[in-house]
Amino acid sequence: MDRDIFICHNCPMTRTMATIGTKWKPIIIYTIGKKKVRFGVIHAKMGIISKKVLTDQLRELEEDGIVKREVFKELPPRVEYSLTPKGLELLPILNMLTRWNQKHHGNTSGKDRKPKL
Amino acid sequence: MDRDIFICHNCPMTRTMATIGTKWKPIIIYTIGKKKVRFGVIHAKMGIISKKVLTDQLRELEEDGIVKREVFKELPPRVEYSLTPKGLELLPILNMLTRWNQKHHGNTSGKDRKPKL
DNA sequence: TTTACTGGTTACTTTATCGTTACCAGTATC
DNA sequence: GATACTGGTAACGATAAAGTAACCAGTAAA
Numbered sequence: 091m092d093r094d095i096f097i098c099h100n101c102p103m104t105r106t107m108a109t110i111g112t113k114w115k116p117i118i119i120y121t122i123g124k125k126k127v128r129f130g131v132i133h134a135k136m137g138i139i140s141k142k143v144l145t146d147q148l149r150e151l152e153e154d155g156i157v158k159r160e161v162f163k164e165l166p167p168r169v170e171y172s173l174t175p176k177g178l179e180l181l182p183i184l185n186m187l188t189r190w191n192q193k194h195h196g197n198t199s200g201k202d203r204k205p206k207l
Numbered sequence: 208m209d210r211d212i213f214i215c216h217n218c219p220m221t222r223t224m225a226t227i228g229t230k231w232k233p234i235i236i237y238t239i240g241k242k243k244v245r246f247g248v249i250h251a252k253m254g255i256i257s258k259k260v261l262t263d264q265l266r267e268l269e270e271d272g273i274v275k276r277e278v279f280k281e282l283p284p285r286v287e288y289s290l291t292p293k294g295l296e297l298l299p300i301l302n303m304l305t306r307w308n309q310k311h312h313g314n315t316s317g318k319d320r321k322p323k324l
Numbered sequence: 325t326t327t328a329c330t331g332g333t334t335a336c337t338t339t340a341t342c343g344t345t346a347c348c349a350g351t352a353t354c
Numbered sequence: 355g356a357t358a359c360t361g362g363t364a365a366c367g368a369t370a371a372a373g374t375a376a377c378c379a380g381t382a383a384a
Binding site for chain 3: 278284285
């Protein structure tokens with residue numbers, strides 16, 4: 091349901107989660123990093139996301155000004171993605187999150203809540 | 208499906224998202240903040256999450272050592288939740304995320320991707 | 325005796341998100 | 355002519371996540 095009136099609706103954390111809080115977006119941003127990468131490379135690196143969902147999420151990230159999409163008029167098509175300045179500001183924050191997780195779990199801890207992928 | 212072998216599985220960002228990347232967890236952590244709050248207060252402040260899901264998410268956060276749950280032997284029952292030291296380390300990072308969002312959207316921008324709540 | 329309170333639990337339903345499959349187009353390669 | 359390439363799109367199906375509704379228990383209040 092689409093409720094417009096509730097207490098937490100406009101709290102900053104809720105809005106932030108709406109923008110980048112989906113399952114894949116932080117991982118996509120993290121995968122792109124400071125580079126310019128092609129769609130196929132992102133897809134190969136991420137390995138398990140479907141092409142359809144990756145396309146959808148990249149579109150939303152582009153719409154939100156987090157990711158820049160460059161189309162080269164070639165065949166077969168070549169499209170490169172990179173983070174905008176706005177997107178680049180997220181990287182250190184995401185890195186802090188991953189360092190927090192690593193500090194508390196290490197890289198290969200068996201006790202991690204396993205990703206549902 | 209539960210796939211055990213893929214490229215991005217053990218990347219730190221994926222593991223981090225598995226731990227706190229669900230829709231509600233960052234908002235719960237943000238709502239608790241530095242205080243000790245009762246279940247009913249968290250629920251009232253968040254406003255739209257169901258009791259069942261709030262209970263479930265708090266349980267997982269407790270299991271992951273992010274949230275501390277204190278039961279007082281009273282009737283009707285009184286349970287207070289607070290962040291553990293591990294959980295408190297997340298707060299500044301979540302605050303950075305919300306500041307990033309506010310910097311780029313402001314508090315009431317109509318252009319935000321609306322939370323699907 | 326009935327209602328209210330709190331913080332749950334459970335079975336089932338609904339919604340959101342993700343994935344599958346087939347298709348597209350235009351060049352290059354075989 | 356068929357296949358391969360890339361980066362998509364669309365319709366449909368599957369799964370995960372969230373929500374609903376009813377229930378629980380034991381005191382207190384009405």
